[in-house]
Amino acid sequence: MALVEQPTAERIGLNWVLRQLCPISPYGKLLKTRMKAAGPGCESWLTNEWDLVAGLLAEWQPDLLGEIELRLGSFREIRGAVKRACQGYVLEDMDFFELKRFLDLSRQLGEKLQQFKFLPSRLTIPVAVDLLAVLAPGGGGEGFYLADSFTPALAALRQEQREKKAELSRRRRELQAKVSQETGQTFNPLGRLRIHKLDPACKELEIRKDIIAAAEGYAELEYTIRDDEQMLALGSAISSLEEKIQEIEYSVRRDLSREAAKNRRLLLAACRRIGRIDLLLAKGRLARQTGWCVPELVNESQLVLAEFINPVVSSYLAKEGMIFQPVSLCLGTPVTVITGANMGGKSIALRSAGLAIAMAQMGLLVPARACKFSLREFIYYSQQEENPSQGLSTFGTEIHGLAGVLPLRGQRGLFLLDEPARGTNPWEGAALVKALVAWLDEGNSITLVATHFPGLSDMEGVTHLQVAGLAGLSRRDAELQTQDLKSLQKLMDYSLVPGKGEIPRDALRVAAFLGLAPEIIAHASQELGIAPQEVLDQ
Structure with a gap:
């Protein structure tokens, strides 16, 4: 079992936190x-990791980190090219460009x-x-x-x-130039002579042996120079040279690919260390x-x-203009029960x-003033939603x-x-939760029950x-506040205090604060055996 399965990760907010964790480079x-x-068993790795992050924060330099992040954002993935080189493929110029760029950025980042x-x-x-030297000779x-x-x-x-x-x-x-002099027609920068089909000179052009029709439109013809023997020989020589050049370029790319494969480690x-940093x-x-x-392991x-x-x-x-009240708790027994x-x-x-864990x-x-804990093998959050696809209720x-x-x-x-067990009747629910607490009290896990x-x-x-x-809420405090949820949240004291073993009466206080009819509050108070004024008066 993973430490945190996806349903638990979503409910406790771990997925939200991880979405805020934003590396920049592909690595x-x-x-x-x-x-x-x-x-458990990874204590050394964890403490080293925490110390690294804390060390970074102690030396935090915004300007320097801005320059580092700029370079991290410039990296591109090269591992595919390295893999192909190791498999014997000859890389393309774009691959060598990315490799050279990677090496340049790596050197800058290292500095x-x-x-x-x-x-x-x-x-x-x-x-x-060595690879950088051969990719950038001179x-x-x-x-x-x-x-x-x-x-x-x-x-050569x-x-x-x-x-x-x-x-x-x-x-x-x-x-x-010769054709232009003899015909009075001119060639454009692309080496084309364009003439209207109705131009009298068109017939003269048709019978010339030194030009050839290259294109024909609805109203115009285009001519270009016909290659003579000298030009054909030059064209053939250029093609032959191009083949030799391509052979040598392929040989260079092959050698460079082998050099890349040699430097794969x-x-x-x-790549790994850039990703790690x-x-x-x-x-x-x-x-x-x-x-x-920095957490402390015990x-x-x-x-x-x-x-x-x-x-x-x-x-x-924060978006609602309110401040979160920090949570403090100490779990030292197998089972802790929270009521309220x-x-x-x-x-x-x-x-x-x-x-936190x-x-x-x-x-x-x-994000706390202090955190001390022992490593857990798993975290399980029990609250579930209905599963209609399996025909199961919340319970x-x-x-x-x-x-x-x-x-x-x-x-x-x-x-x-x-x-x-909130989805069943309170008598069976209470009995079931007591049994769960007794069962878990005999194990090695930590259990927190609300x-x-x-x-x-x-x-x-x-x-x-x-x-x-709302234990500290007086009638005067309640009367001075607007009766809405936001005001209630401001009055609520979310801190955890040692329990007194009695049933809390905050439910009636919440109901009264939010405007439930006084007659209903009085009736509920009578059921509990308390006077209605005790709901708010301390």
């Missing part, structure tokens, strides 16, 4: 798709990265200098061209061909965006979060716990999922049970946390 983007969470002290030597970008420019400098034979043949072409062009101009190592920079940008701390089965800022919820609230009214933040606490085990820094879908994952309680997992059901908080060995909620 970084590919590496991101291969990211996997590190589980920029030398200004960072946090990067270990294992992330130094190797440059295939230095060359930014582009690639099979220049004369690649081989003396190529230079091209020079001879240029002379033949110049002689052929000169001979053609001489004949054009350096080229592929450079690119992804590292993306992690740094994400940490600066969300806030960060051997004991626990999770301690101090002032965790859930980036998913925080981003949404709806809208009290129980689900956010569960998702935050899962997201998932981010840390993906090699990301955690049926939830139980189906739990049945498949509960046998893993002996592993070091994290169970996040968000109001389990519930409304009574009777769970006094179970032996179970830690009880309660959302502070």
Whole structure:
């Protein structure tokens, strides 16, 4: 089982976080798709990764990083060309252009990265200098061209061909001048003589042996010079030279392809390290965006979060002009139960716990003041939706999922049970949740349960946390606020406090605040055995 399956990754917000992780180069983007969470046994890799990202943040230089990112965005994929070269194919000029460009950019990037002290030597970008030398004899420019400098034979043949072409062009101009002088007609820059079909001179042109009709339109004819024996010989010589040139160019490309294949290890190592550095920079940008701390690993089965800022919820609230209240919690027993009214933040606490661990085990820094935990083998979030395709209700879908994952309680997992059994009646639901808690209490996993059901908080060995909620809301506070959801969110205290073992009354407070008829609130209070004024008065 993966650390986080897709349904859980979506619900706890890990997918949202990963969408904010944006490498720039094709190598970084590919590496991101291969990211996997590190589980138990990977402690050394994780701590090294966190330290690398923290080291980058400590040396963060916006101008320098801007130059680095500019070069990362200029890289193109070369591994396909390297693979073809290794398979014995002869590469094209465009392939050599990309290889040369890759090597130039790699060298420039390496020079920029030398200004960072946090990067270990294992992330130094190797440059295939031998390949760069043969791709750019004499230095060359930014582009690639099979220049004369690649081989003396190529230079000699091209020079001879240029002379033949110049002689052929000169001979053609001489004949054009002769025809023009004798007929009074002129040739255009393309070497065509255009004449109207009704022009009297047309008949004279038709009988000339030194020109030939090249094209005919509705009203015009076009003539061009007919090649004489000298021009035919020159054309034949030029074609023969072209064949020899192509043979030599093919030989040069073949040698260059072999050189590329010979340097495959350096080229592929450079691709991997560029991707590694690119992804590292993306992690740094994400940490600066969300806030960060370096997690701390412990051997004991626990999770301690101090002032965790859930980036998913925080981003949404910021758009609404509100501020996220940080989540702090300490899970040190096998099972912890969180109680509190709806809208009290129980689900956010569960998702935050899962997201913090998932981010840390993906090699990301955690947006909190502190994070201390032991590595988990899996994270499971229980809240399910209906599955009409299988004919299952919300309750049926939830139980189906739990049945498949509960046998893993002996592993070091994290169970996040968000109001389990809420889809059935409260008597059976409470009994079922008690049984789940008792079952999971005997395993090696950490379990966090959010519930409304009574009777769970006094179970032996179970830690009880309660959302502070509206416990500090007075009647005066309520009367001064507009009765809407946004105002309620501002008044709600989402912090987790030790539970008192009693049933919270925030549901009535929420209902009263949102304008439910006082008669209904009074009736509900009577059912609970409290006076109506106690709903808001503390």
